[in-house]
Amino acid sequence: AQTVTQSQxxxxxxxxxxxxxxxxxxxxxxxxxxxxxxxxxSRQMILVIRQEAYKQQNATENRFSVNFQKAAKSFSLKISxxxxxxxxxxxxxxxxxPFNAGGTSYGxxxxxxxxxxxxxx
Amino acid sequence: xxxxxxxxxxxxxxxxxxxxxQCAQDMNHNSMYWYRQDPGMGLRLIYYSASEGTxxxxxxxxxxxxxRLNKREFSxxxxxxxxxxxxxxxxxxxxxxxxxxxxxxxxxxxx
Numbered sequence: 001a002q003t004v005t006q007s008q009x010x011x012x013x014x015x016x017x018x019x020x021x022x023x024x025x026x027x028x029x030x031x032x033x034x035x036x037x038x039x040x041x042s043r044q045m046i047l048v049i050r051q052e053a054y055k056q057q058n059a060t061e062n063r064f065s066v067n068f069q070k071a072a073k074s075f076s077l078k079i080s081x082x083x084x085x086x087x088x089x090x091x092x093x094x095x096x097x098p099f100n101a102g103g104t105s106y107g108x109x110x111x112x113x114x115x116x117x118x119x120x121x
Numbered sequence: 122x123x124x125x126x127x128x129x130x131x132x133x134x135x136x137x138x139x140x141x142x143q144c145a146q147d148m149n150h151n152s153m154y155w156y157r158q159d160p161g162m163g164l165r166l167i168y169y170s171a172s173e174g175t176x177x178x179x180x181x182x183x184x185x186x187x188x189r190l191n192k193r194e195f196s197x198x199x200x201x202x203x204x205x206x207x208x209x210x211x212x213x214x215x216x217x218x219x220x221x222x223x224x225x226x227x228x229x230x231x232x
Contacts, residue, residue: 009161033219045164045211045223052219091163095219108154108179109213109221111163 006112023092031097040088124148127224144212152215153195157208
């Protein structure tokens, strides 16, 4: 079974600074997806960024980027120019291939325990 | 996410009572999921449905039942609620691009 570990229960950063959230995972599979989700106090789960394991290039979405180290099974999230609205719980998640016969993914996501990020003014 | 609607948003039950959490989608996705979120444990999969008419157990299925009667709806039932089932419950849809779309969550308290 796959496991996802987030070793930082809480992090804090000053507004406009950069912060990195850590995530490691354990799998024997070669093909999979990795995700970072954000959960603000509203409780809504929001997709921040996704990475396909077969892609060597690290994913980037505006101020959010990842450092994907496949051999080390590490998937960290870097938030640049932190904003007050980035204050939230962040979850790392893993999803194994394959897709079903119809070509539609039905795979389950396995989540880490979460990291609470607080951005201070 | 407007495409996933969960009801109710909040519920308080007494031990032994039953209830059903409803989830409905308007995004035409095949796969649907029920997760529970507890402090320090992230989200854990209770049950999922790969397609209409099929359901499978996830990581923590004990004490729950599900029903996927049509493509649009996936319900989660607690037959005899226990305090250990106090949690926030999320319904989610599986996108073709791999990620999940989540509902707004339902907070359940069992006294």
